[in-house]
Amino acid sequence: DADVTQTPRNRITKTGKRIMLECSQTKGHDRMYWYRQDPGLGLRLIYYSFDVKDINKGEISDGYSVSRQAQAKFSLSLESAIPNQTALYFCATSDTRFAGRTDEQFFGPGTRLTVL
Amino acid sequence: GEDVEQSLFLSVREGDSSVINCTYTDSSSTYLYWYKQEPGAGLQLLTYIFSNMDMKQDQRLTVLLNKKDKHLSLRIADTQTGDSAIYFCAESKGGGATNKLIFGTGTLLAVQP
Numbered sequence: 001d002a003d004v005t006q007t008p009r010n011r012i013t014k015t016g017k018r019i020m021l022e023c024s025q026t027k028g029h030d031r032m033y034w035y036r037q038d039p040g041l042g043l044r045l046i047y048y049s050f051d052v053k054d055i056n057k058g059e060i061s062d063g064y065s066v067s068r069q070a071q072a073k074f075s076l077s078l079e080s081a082i083p084n085q086t087a088l089y090f091c092a093t094s095d096t097r098f099a100g101r102t103d104e105q106f107f108g109p110g111t112r113l114t115v116l
Numbered sequence: 117g118e119d120v121e122q123s124l125f126l127s128v129r130e131g132d133s134s135v136i137n138c139t140y141t142d143s144s145s146t147y148l149y150w151y152k153q154e155p156g157a158g159l160q161l162l163t164y165i166f167s168n169m170d171m172k173q174d175q176r177l178t179v180l181l182n183k184k185d186k187h188l189s190l191r192i193a194d195t196q197t198g199d200s201a202i203y204f205c206a207e208s209k210g211g212g213a214t215n216k217l218i219f220g221t222g223t224l225l226a227v228q229p
Binding site: 083 | 120147149156159214219
């Protein structure tokens, strides 16, 4: 079974709709992240959370919000989707015990979102 | 990742060596990483190097770090078709408990049979 899962895997929606992407992990990690991937731009950090009560904006948080419902769950919402939010979205986790050291992040399989 | 730059594409023949290059900006980064993304999948850590090292070798992979020039490279010896993927370098920023990773733009490696 996958350690980091994302739902849905694919979603097509229309401009102005509210969308929620969900991420769950069974790794027992306290840190979770949301990235978007665009061709030629690599991965850009949207939001990150170091524990259930800690939420931080990344470099491109405008138009997005997040909720850390439990240690194992971190959801990303697009309040009013627009076409330039069409991208591949990844959730990732890491363990605080390795912060500042190897700090490996473990990625989900991604959600491909298309906003028409 | 505007702070970390890579060339977008590299094509090699099977059996040749591949060299993927990366430049980063934060000289205080403690660790530098190479992640691999296979088609339709998320990223997986391939290897990493501690900033006080110049080189790290792991089977077919060799990582070279030039801290003076802030240049990182990944060499894959005897490249196979299964090595075809997007490779991301990443640097650590913030340090300690607030550490975050900044990813590069990714290099698509295409291995021709």
